[in-house]
Amino acid sequence: MSETAADGPALDLAGQWDQVRGDAHRAIQRTEQAIEKADTGLADRRGELDRARGRALTGHADWRAREVDNLLSLARAALGPRWSLWEEAERHETGPASEASVAEVSAAAALAELALAVRRLKSPLRRKRRWVAVAVAAVRRCDDLIARSEANAARQWQEGMRAATRSRNEAVEDARRGWRHDLAQLRRTVDALRAELDAAIPPADADWSAWHPVSRPVDALRVGTYSRRGCEGEPLAVPALFPFPGTTNLVVRAGRGVPGRADAVLGVVGRMLASVPAGRLRLSVIDPIALGSAVRSLAGLNSDDVRLMDDPLVRPQEIENKLTELVERIGRVDRDLLGPHRLGSLVEFNRRPGARPEPYHVVVVFDFPRGFTTPESRTRLDQVMLNGPRCGVYTILVIAEDNPDYPHHLAMGEDGQVTTGPAILAPAGVGEWTFELERPPASSWEASDVLRTVVDRVADEARDADRVVVTPKRMFDLLPVATRPELGGIAGVERPVRPRDPSTWWQGDATESLAIPLGTYGLDDLMIMRLGDGTRNHVMIAGMTGAGKSTLLHTLITVAAVLYSPAELELYLIDMKQGVEFQEYARHRLPHARVVAMHSQREFGLETMRTLTAEIERRAALFKRYKAADLAGYRRARAEAGASTGVGAGADADADADADDPPLARVLLVVDEFHVLFDADDEIGRDAAGRLATLVRMGRAYGVHVLLASQTPSSPVAMGSDAVRNMEIRIALRCHDQVSRRILAENNPAATELAPRGEAIYNASSGQRGRDTKFQVAYVETADRAALLDTFRALAQSRGLLLEPLVYDGDRPGDITSGxxxxxxxxxxxxxxxxxxxxxxxxxxxxxxxxxxxxxxxxxxxxxxxxxxxxxxxxxxxxxxxxxxxxxxxxxxxxxxxxxxxxxxxxxxxxxxxxxxxxxxxxxxxxxxxxxxxxxxxxxxxxxxxxxxxxxxxxxxxxxxxxxxxxxxxxxxxxxxxxxxxxxxxxxxxxxxxxxxxxxxxxxxxxxxxxxxxxxxxxxxxxxxxxxxxxxxxxxxxxxxxxxxxxxxxxxxxxxxxxxxxxxxxxxxxxxxxxxxxxxxxxxxxxxxxxxxx
CATH class of the missing domain: 3.40.50.300 (P-loop containing nucleotide triphosphate hydrolases)
Known part of the structure; x- marks a missing residue:
C-alpha cells in the first residue's frame, strides 16, 4: 500500500520533543539567572553595608586610641605609684555625676572633662582620689559613646540587610512565579504531546495487546527518557527520541562484558519495526561472536513466506558480501529514485504521493571490528554508514572502545548506566539532562510481551499482504461428485455440496470410510483425510503456537459435519488444556457431538477412553451376532436382516439378530493437547496408554478412529510405541525440529520449513521421509462457523436426529439442580x-x-x-x-x-x-x-x-x-x-x-x-x-x-x-x-x- 497525501504529513515528533527540552531548559535558565541576579544584588548590598559598618568601627577604634588612650597614658604617669586609686575607681560602677545627662554628653565634652581631670591629677595640691573618679567616669562616657555609635551602625546594617533581603526575596519570588507559570505551560504542552506520542509510539510499559503496525512512519524511535530537576526540585521527564527513518546511524559503545547491551540493541530494533508499516523494514545482523543469539527472539521475521530478516551473518566472507550488496542497493536508490527527482533522502521519496514505498534496511553490527578481517570489509562499512542513511540503509554499530571514526551516541557502562556520547541524540544547547534507556516491564526486551507483540503482528501483516485463504466453498467446488473414493471422490456425495445450502449437506456415507477435505495443495488439488482406508485409521497432529492447529481442527470438525449426518458420524471432542477451543460446539449443541469437554482433566480423558473401549466391546458383541468383521460388514448384514421377512433371516446373521439394532455411526475421538494424558508416569498415564493402544488396534474394525493433536506431542515411550505405529496419518504444521521428528519420523524435520501459519504436511505413511504432501489448510471464518452450527442443529431437528451432547466443563462445580x-x-x-x-x-x-x-x-x-x-x-x-x-x-x-x-x-x-x-x-x-x-x-x-x-x-x-x-x-x-x-x-x-x-x-x-x-x-x-x-x-x-x-x-x-x-x-x-x-x-x-x- 502506498502512502498518499491523505495520510497527512509525518509527525515531527523528535523535533517537537527537542523543542520541549529547549523550552524547559530556557525557562530553567531564565529562572536561575533571575535568582542568581537577586542573590548577587543581595551579596553586593551586604558588602556595602559591611564596609560602612567597618568604617564606623575603625573610626571609633582610632578615636579612642588617639584621644582617650593618650589621656589615659598621661593619667597613669601622673598617678605613678598611686595607680591603685584608678583601679579602685574602676571597681565602682558610677563616678561623680556630670553636669549634663549621658544622652547630651558629646565626645568633645567627655574628652574635655577627661583632660581636666588629667591636669588636676598632675597638680600636687589636688585631691587625687576625687579627680581619679572624674577621669574614670569620663572614660566610661567615652566608651558609652562608642558603644552607642556601634549599636547605631549595627542597626543601620540590619535595616539595610532587611531591605536588601526583602528586595532579593521579591525578585526570587517573581522569578519562581514566572517559573511556575512556565512549568504549568510546559506541562500542558508535555501532556498534549505525550498523548500524541503515546498514540503513535506507546511507551514500553503500556498495554500493547491492542497494538497494530502503523500505516505510515512515525519518524522517531522512543529509546528512553531525559530527566532533570526543575527550579524548585520538581522532577521533569520527557521522552528521548531518535529520528528514524532519518539521516543518521546509531553508534553504541559497550564492551562484551556490559550486561544488557545486546538486549538494549534488541529494544531499539523492536522500536524500529514498530515505527514503520509492516513489511517496510528489512534487517541484517552481523554477529561474529555470539552467532546471532542476541536476535533469536526476532526469528518470526525470518520464515518461508516472510523474509524480513536475513540469517545472522557470522563469517567474514558473508559479512563482506552483505555489505557489498548493501552498497549496491545504496547506489541503486540514489541513482534510480533520488537522482531523477532531485530528492535528498529515501524518506522524502516514500512520502511522495503515488510512490511505491521502498523498504528501509537496518544492519546491526555487534562487536565491531570483530569479523571485519580485510580492509575491503571496513571500507564497505564506511560506505554504508556514510551514504546509507540518505538512501534508507541505517547502521546500528556496537563498538567496545571509543573510536574517533565512529563517535558514539550512547555509552553503556558495566554498572548498567547509560549516558549520551559525543554524537548527541538531539540538538545541542538544551541543558544538562540525565538519560535513562527505555526498558520493558519484563526482565528484558527478549522476554517482553512488547517485543513479542511487535514481531508477531509485523510478521502477520507482512505475511497477510500476499496470503491466499482457502475457504470451505473453494474446497467443495473442487470436490468431484459421483466419483468413487479411489478416484478422489467421497462415498455418497452425488451432488455438489454448497456450504450455504443445507439441502446439499449430509450426503456422505461412512460405511466404508470417512473422507474429510482439509485444504488444497499443488494446482488446486484437494487434500482429503481418509480414515478407514486400509491401515490408515488414526491421526496425529502437531504444530507450534500460531501455526494453525486450532484452525485445522475447526476446519476438520466443521467440514465433516457438513458432509456427514449425525447418523454417520459421532464426535467426541476433548480439550485437555485450559482453553475453550471446543466451547462453541457445546454452546451450539453440535448434533454430531456425543461429548464436548472443556478444561478437561486427565481423569476425564481417561474416562472417555474407557467409554470408547466399552463401545468397542458393545460393537464387538453386535458384530458377532451378525458375523461381521468390520463396520461395513455389520451394516450390510443388518440391512439384509431388516429386509428379510423374519428377524435374523439374513444369510450370515445369528438367530439373535434384531432389525432394531443400531446402524452404528463411525466414531471420531478428537483430543486436543493429548500429551497431558501422558505427562506423568502414574496410574492414569499407564492406563491411558493401554486404552489408547486398544483403541488404535481394534478401532479400525469397529469404526472408531482417534485423532490426537498437540503443540508438544508426547514421546512414543510415554504413549506406547505400538499405538504410535498404528497411527499412520501424520499432519504437521510448522514446529521445531524435535517436534517435527516426533510427529513425522526421526529422519523427517520437514515441518521446520513450513510457513508460520496455515501450511501443513500430510503424510499417510507414518511420517516417513519422501511421503510428505504440503497443503494449505482451509479456513472457516468464525461467523460462518457459528452460522453453520446453528443450521446443523435445525437440520438435525427436522430429520429427527436431535441428540444432546454430554457437555463437560472441568471448571464448573457440581449442579444438584440439573435434573x-x-x-x-x-x-x-x-x-x-x-x-x-x-x-x-x-x-x-x-x-x-x-x-x-x-x-x-x-x-x-x-x-x-x-x-x-x-x-x-x-x-x-x-x-x-x-x-x-x-x-x-x-x-x-x-x-x-x-x-x-x-x-x-x-x-x-x-x-x-x-x-x-x-x-x-x-x-x-x-x-x-x-x-x-x-x-x-x-x-x-x-x-x-x-x-x-x-x-x-x-x-x-x-x-x-x-x-x-x-x-x-x-x-x-x-x-x-x-x-x-x-x-x-x-x-x-x-x-x-x-x-x-x-x-x-x-x-x-x-x-x-x-x-x-x-x-x-x-x-x-x-x-x-x-x-x-x-x-x-x-x-x-x-x-x-x-x-x-x-x-x-x-x-x-x-x-x-x-x-x-x-x-x-x-x-x-x-x-x-x-x-x-x-x-x-x-x-x-x-x-x-x-x-x-x-
Whole structure:
C-alpha cells in the first residue's frame, strides 16, 4: 500500500520533543539567572553595608586610641605609684555625676572633662582620689559613646540587610512565579504531546495487546527518557527520541562484558519495526561472536513466506558480501529514485504521493571490528554508514572502545548506566539532562510481551499482504461428485455440496470410510483425510503456537459435519488444556457431538477412553451376532436382516439378530493437547496408554478412529510405541525440529520449513521421509462457523436426529439442580439396599459420584472444605436421604439431627429452613447441647449393640448425626479416652464412629481444611469415607487421605476416598433458594419399594 497525501504529513515528533527540552531548559535558565541576579544584588548590598559598618568601627577604634588612650597614658604617669586609686575607681560602677545627662554628653565634652581631670591629677595640691573618679567616669562616657555609635551602625546594617533581603526575596519570588507559570505551560504542552506520542509510539510499559503496525512512519524511535530537576526540585521527564527513518546511524559503545547491551540493541530494533508499516523494514545482523543469539527472539521475521530478516551473518566472507550488496542497493536508490527527482533522502521519496514505498534496511553490527578481517570489509562499512542513511540503509554499530571514526551516541557502562556520547541524540544547547534507556516491564526486551507483540503482528501483516485463504466453498467446488473414493471422490456425495445450502449437506456415507477435505495443495488439488482406508485409521497432529492447529481442527470438525449426518458420524471432542477451543460446539449443541469437554482433566480423558473401549466391546458383541468383521460388514448384514421377512433371516446373521439394532455411526475421538494424558508416569498415564493402544488396534474394525493433536506431542515411550505405529496419518504444521521428528519420523524435520501459519504436511505413511504432501489448510471464518452450527442443529431437528451432547466443563462445580440428581435420588430403591447419598458430578462420563451407608463398619463420612462447600455436601446428603424416605413419614421424623458448631452469623439460615421442609423432623442443636445429644445417640448404639437379635432396617431405624464445623468443637483435639475427669464430646463421638454404622447410626461431619489439626487424629481415623478439596495428606489413616494428589485439583473439584477407592468429582454446591423446598414437594409420601414401619 502506498502512502498518499491523505495520510497527512509525518509527525515531527523528535523535533517537537527537542523543542520541549529547549523550552524547559530556557525557562530553567531564565529562572536561575533571575535568582542568581537577586542573590548577587543581595551579596553586593551586604558588602556595602559591611564596609560602612567597618568604617564606623575603625573610626571609633582610632578615636579612642588617639584621644582617650593618650589621656589615659598621661593619667597613669601622673598617678605613678598611686595607680591603685584608678583601679579602685574602676571597681565602682558610677563616678561623680556630670553636669549634663549621658544622652547630651558629646565626645568633645567627655574628652574635655577627661583632660581636666588629667591636669588636676598632675597638680600636687589636688585631691587625687576625687579627680581619679572624674577621669574614670569620663572614660566610661567615652566608651558609652562608642558603644552607642556601634549599636547605631549595627542597626543601620540590619535595616539595610532587611531591605536588601526583602528586595532579593521579591525578585526570587517573581522569578519562581514566572517559573511556575512556565512549568504549568510546559506541562500542558508535555501532556498534549505525550498523548500524541503515546498514540503513535506507546511507551514500553503500556498495554500493547491492542497494538497494530502503523500505516505510515512515525519518524522517531522512543529509546528512553531525559530527566532533570526543575527550579524548585520538581522532577521533569520527557521522552528521548531518535529520528528514524532519518539521516543518521546509531553508534553504541559497550564492551562484551556490559550486561544488557545486546538486549538494549534488541529494544531499539523492536522500536524500529514498530515505527514503520509492516513489511517496510528489512534487517541484517552481523554477529561474529555470539552467532546471532542476541536476535533469536526476532526469528518470526525470518520464515518461508516472510523474509524480513536475513540469517545472522557470522563469517567474514558473508559479512563482506552483505555489505557489498548493501552498497549496491545504496547506489541503486540514489541513482534510480533520488537522482531523477532531485530528492535528498529515501524518506522524502516514500512520502511522495503515488510512490511505491521502498523498504528501509537496518544492519546491526555487534562487536565491531570483530569479523571485519580485510580492509575491503571496513571500507564497505564506511560506505554504508556514510551514504546509507540518505538512501534508507541505517547502521546500528556496537563498538567496545571509543573510536574517533565512529563517535558514539550512547555509552553503556558495566554498572548498567547509560549516558549520551559525543554524537548527541538531539540538538545541542538544551541543558544538562540525565538519560535513562527505555526498558520493558519484563526482565528484558527478549522476554517482553512488547517485543513479542511487535514481531508477531509485523510478521502477520507482512505475511497477510500476499496470503491466499482457502475457504470451505473453494474446497467443495473442487470436490468431484459421483466419483468413487479411489478416484478422489467421497462415498455418497452425488451432488455438489454448497456450504450455504443445507439441502446439499449430509450426503456422505461412512460405511466404508470417512473422507474429510482439509485444504488444497499443488494446482488446486484437494487434500482429503481418509480414515478407514486400509491401515490408515488414526491421526496425529502437531504444530507450534500460531501455526494453525486450532484452525485445522475447526476446519476438520466443521467440514465433516457438513458432509456427514449425525447418523454417520459421532464426535467426541476433548480439550485437555485450559482453553475453550471446543466451547462453541457445546454452546451450539453440535448434533454430531456425543461429548464436548472443556478444561478437561486427565481423569476425564481417561474416562472417555474407557467409554470408547466399552463401545468397542458393545460393537464387538453386535458384530458377532451378525458375523461381521468390520463396520461395513455389520451394516450390510443388518440391512439384509431388516429386509428379510423374519428377524435374523439374513444369510450370515445369528438367530439373535434384531432389525432394531443400531446402524452404528463411525466414531471420531478428537483430543486436543493429548500429551497431558501422558505427562506423568502414574496410574492414569499407564492406563491411558493401554486404552489408547486398544483403541488404535481394534478401532479400525469397529469404526472408531482417534485423532490426537498437540503443540508438544508426547514421546512414543510415554504413549506406547505400538499405538504410535498404528497411527499412520501424520499432519504437521510448522514446529521445531524435535517436534517435527516426533510427529513425522526421526529422519523427517520437514515441518521446520513450513510457513508460520496455515501450511501443513500430510503424510499417510507414518511420517516417513519422501511421503510428505504440503497443503494449505482451509479456513472457516468464525461467523460462518457459528452460522453453520446453528443450521446443523435445525437440520438435525427436522430429520429427527436431535441428540444432546454430554457437555463437560472441568471448571464448573457440581449442579444438584440439573435434573440428574433428582432422577437418581427418586429412582425405585430396593428396601434391602444401602442408603445411597449422591455427592457430586464425576470427572468423567460415569454417573454422579455417591457413597453408600450400610450396616457395616467405617461408614462415617468426613467432608473437608470451606463452609460453603461443606454445606453443599450436607445438603446433598440430606436430599438423598429424604428421597430414600429417611426423616420423612410416620416414625421416621427423628432420624436426622444437625449439630452446628459454626458461629451464628456464619450459618446458612435459608438452607437450614429449607432442610426443615425437606426433613420435617430435622432436629437442630447448638454447640451447648452437642454433648447431651451425642450421648443419647451413643446410648442408643449401646442398647442396639447389646441386643444380639437386633436387625437394622436402614430406612426405618437409621439415625444420621450431621456435625457441621466439627473442628470448632471445644475439646475435640483431645484424645477420646477417659482420663479421670469429665469426658468431652470426643468419647461418645468416638464410640458412635466405631460402633454406630453396624447398628444404623451414621455420622456425617464437616471440617475446614485448616482445622484438621484441631481434631484428634484418633477421631479422624474413624471416618471411612473422606471427601477432601485441594488438601495434601493431613492425618495418618492409610486408606483415607495418605498420598492423595489433591494439590492437582482445581476449584470446585474434590476427591472421594470411600474405604480405599478414590474417585474424583465436582461436589454439588449449595442450590439456589427454593430448590430444596421444590424438591421436597416432588417427593412421594413414602419411600418407593417399602411401607413405613408401624
Amino acid at each position: 440428574v440428581f433428582a432422577g437418581l435420588a427418586n429412582a425405585r430403591r430396593d428396601p434391602a439396599a444401602p442408603l445411597r447419598a449422591w455427592l457430586g458430578e464425576p470427572l468423567g462420563l460415569s454417573a454422579p459420584v455417591h457413597t453408600d451407608f450400610s450396616a457395616r463398619a467405617d461408614r462415617a463420612l468426613l467432608a473437608i472444605g470451606d463452609d460453603a462447600a461443606n454445606v453443599g455436601v450436607l445438603t446433598a446428603v440430606c436430599a438423598s436421604l429424604a428421597a430414600a424416605g429417611v426423616g420423612r413419614g410416620e416414625g421416621r421424623l427423628a432420624a436426622v439431627s444437625v449439630v452446628d458448631f459454626t458461629a451464628v452469623d456464619q450459618r446458612y439460615t435459608e438452607v437450614h429452613d429449607e432442610l426443615a421442609t425437606l426433613l420435617p423432623g430435622l432436629r437442630r442443636y447448638g454447640a451447648a447441647d452437642a454433648l447431651e445429644h451425642v450421648g443419647e445417640l451413643a446410648e442408643l448404639v449401646e442398647k442396639r449393640t447389646m441386643n444380639d437379635s437386633y436387625t437394622v432396617d436402614l430406612v426405618d431405624d437409621c439415625r444420621f448425626l450431621l456435625l457441621n464445623g466439627l473442628h470448632r468443637c471445644r475439646g475435640i483435639a483431645a484424645a477420646p479416652s477417659w482420663s479421670g475427669g469429665a469426658a468431652g464430646l470426643g468419647v461418645p463421638l468416638d464410640y458412635l464412629l466405631r460402633e454406630g454404622p453396624e447398628v444404623g447410626v451414621f455420622v456425617v461431619a464437616t471440617i475446614d481444611g485448616n482445622g484438621l489439626r484441631r481434631v484428634h487424629r484418633d477421631i479422624l481415623n474413624q471416618f471411612g469415607v473422606v471427601l477432601t478439596r485441594q488438601r495434601p495428606q493431613q492425618y495418618d489413616r492409610v486408606d483415607a487421605l495418605s498420598g492423595l494428589a489433591t494439590n492437582r485439583l482445581r476449584d470446585g473439584q474434590a476427591l472421594l476416598n470411600d474405604d480405599g477407592d478414590v474417585t474424583g468429582l465436582r461436589p454439588y454446591q449449595i442450590p439456589p433458594a427454593g430448590w430444596l423446598a421444590a424438591f421436597a414437594r416432588g417427593l412421594p409420601p413414602h419411600p418407593r419399594g417399602s411401607e413405613p414401619s408401624s
